[in-house]
Amino acid sequence: MSIPTLESLRELGPQQQPTYPDKGAVTSTVARLEALPPLVFASECDDLREKLAAVTRGEAFLLQGGDCAETLSGVTAENTRNKVRVMLQMAVVLTYAASVPVVKLGRLAGQYAKPRSSDTETRTVDGEKVTLPAYRGDAVNGFEFTEAARVPDPQRLVDVYHASAATLQLVRALVSGGYADLRQVHTWNTDFVKGSPVGQRYEVLAGEIERALQFMKAIGADPDEFHKVDFHLSHEALILEYEHALARLDSRTDRAYGLSGHFLWIGERTRQLAGAHVELLSRLRNPIGVKLGPTTSPDDALALAAKLNPANEPGRLTFITRFGAGKIRDGLPHIVEKVTAEGVQAAWVCDPMHGNTFEASSGYKTRKFEDVLEEVQGFFDVHRRIGTWPGGLHVELTGDDVTECVGGGEELTDLDLADRYESVCDPRLNRVQSLELAFLVAEMLRQA
Numbered sequence: 001m002s003i004p005t006l007e008s009l010r011e012l013g014p015q016q017q018p019t020y021p022d023k024g025a026v027t028s029t030v031a032r033l034e035a036l037p038p039l040v041f042a043s044e045c046d047d048l049r050e051k052l053a054a055v056t057r058g059e060a061f062l063l064q065g066g067d068c069a070e071t072l073s074g075v076t077a078e079n080t081r082n083k084v085r086v087m088l089q090m091a092v093v094l095t096y097a098a099s100v101p102v103v104k105l106g107r108l109a110g111q112y113a114k115p116r117s118s119d120t121e122t123r124t125v126d127g128e129k130v131t132l133p134a135y136r137g138d139a140v141n142g143f144e145f146t147e148a149a150r151v152p153d154p155q156r157l158v159d160v161y162h163a164s165a166a167t168l169q170l171v172r173a174l175v176s177g178g179y180a181d182l183r184q185v186h187t188w189n190t191d192f193v194k195g196s197p198v199g200q201r202y203e204v205l206a207g208e209i210e211r212a213l214q215f216m217k218a219i220g221a222d223p224d225e226f227h228k229v230d231f232h233l234s235h236e237a238l239i240l241e242y243e244h245a246l247a248r249l250d251s252r253t254d255r256a257y258g259l260s261g262h263f264l265w266i267g268e269r270t271r272q273l274a275g276a277h278v279e280l281l282s283r284l285r286n287p288i289g290v291k292l293g294p295t296t297s298p299d300d301a302l303a304l305a306a307k308l309n310p311a312n313e314p315g316r317l318t319f320i321t322r323f324g325a326g327k328i329r330d331g332l333p334h335i336v337e338k339v340t341a342e343g344v345q346a347a348w349v350c351d352p353m354h355g356n357t358f359e360a361s362s363g364y365k366t367r368k369f370e371d372v373l374e375e376v377q378g379f380f381d382v383h384r385r386i387g388t389w390p391g392g393l394h395v396e397l398t399g400d401d402v403t404e405c406v407g408g409g410e411e412l413t414d415l416d417l418a419d420r421y422e423s424v425c426d427p428r429l430n431r432v433q434s435l436e437l438a439f440l441v442a443e444m445l446r447q448a
């Protein structure tokens with residue numbers, strides 16, 4: 001299938017796009033991006049598609065996680081390593097406690113553009129109400145609350161490309177250079193997390209794994225799987241100029257791939273069947289996802305599957321449901337039932353974050369750990385009742401000790417949010433909360 005032109009996509013009236021004041025600068029940025037090499041390889045996307053086919057068949061579990069919004073200034077070795085590390089710890093917990101292979105997928109190296117519910121943001125500055133364009137992610141404009149920062153600048157797309165390349169390079173080094181080797185299972189448990197109750201629980205599990213590895217070594221078994229780990233990268237394919245410029249024909253097969261990341265997803269606000277995002281991703285060969293919120297009808301899901309995966313190939317399409325803790329038990333079943341009854345091949349993944357956001361009395365956007373957990377439990381219960389496989393978890397998390405979501409074992413409250421609230425968009429689980437979630441989900445998985 002050919003790649004549609006950028007012009008034809010723009011004619012579809014895409015949602016959630018920046019309004020760039022300087023059209024000439026957009027044209028030259030797109031030309032620059034088109035000339036740059038792809039960030040990932042088509043064969044890596046194919047590998048991930050195979051792994052997601054195993055998820056679709058109920059033979060593996062997907063762990064997808066990372067920031068709501070990456071920032072250009074956040075591209076440091078420490079920040080990236082911390083995110084990879086918490087994902088590795090969570091994956092080990094899930095794999096070991098539930099005996100299920102875990103497919104690891106970062107919301108990383110490209111997650112820089114944000115859809116917003118309002119085009120503007122109003123704050124009180126020096127006693128006066130000031131309204132400016134909303135922050136739409138570092139790919140679009142600056143977070144700083146000034147008129148100048150909030151003007152969309154296409155040059156940022158090139159900055160995002162280079163920041164993603166740097167992140168990718170570091171992730172590849174961490175993954176292939178020994179850091180992700182299973183024999184490092186103890187060394188991932190460091191600093192603040194190590195002393196926490198969940199860190200101690202992890203320590204016990206890591207000890208068991210180490211003994212098992214020593215036993216394997218003693219009997220002469222040392223499979224490759226202990227030394228290397230697969231880790232793929234994903235982001236929401238939102239800004240058409242960027243995604244289109246990095247859509248390339250694969251020389252092996254002459255098929256089009258979106259080579260800005262391995263897995264691309266379509267957000268809740270841009271999943272219109274006749275919209276530009278669905279059109280572009282329908283032409284790309286990557287494994288792709290679509291977020292499904294509480295307004296989705298079973299027919300919407302079927303139509304999306306028909307358009308995005310006409311060959312009904314397992315691994316190609318992942319539905320990421322994000323209903324909210326109070327809606328999932330009523331809203332999800334009829335979608336899963338109808339999609340399953342029609343024989344549609346799709347992986348089902350739970351995003352327990354985006355339906356559970358609220359504003360704390362302190363004004364911070366937050367989520368309750370208990371709501372996150374309740375949505376995951378609802379997701380597992382629905383799939384168990386229908387007999388379908390709860391294929392994975394999609395979470396906003398960070399490897400740092402932030403205070404953005406309330407609750408959890410540390411019992412963070414509204415009053416704690418100001419201590420270390422660093423997200424520029426949605427609140428993320430911190431490292432302790434992430435690990436706690438992994439243990440709780442492992443228990444649900446064991447029962448599934």
Ligand SMILES: O=C[C@H](O)[C@H](O)COP(=O)(O)O
Nearest residue numbers: 068114115116117118425426
């Ligand atoms: O990450 C998702 C969206 O960009 C985010 O939830 C939008 O939040 P808003 O309602 O503050 O715009």
Ligand SMILES: C=C(OP(=O)(O)O)C(=O)O
Nearest residue numbers: 068267268269291322354
């Ligand atoms: C924008 C996001 O989610 P959704 O499209 O589900 O609102 C997100 O994943 O950050």
Ligand SMILES: [Mn+2]
Nearest residue numbers: 068396425426
């Ligand atoms: Mn988000």
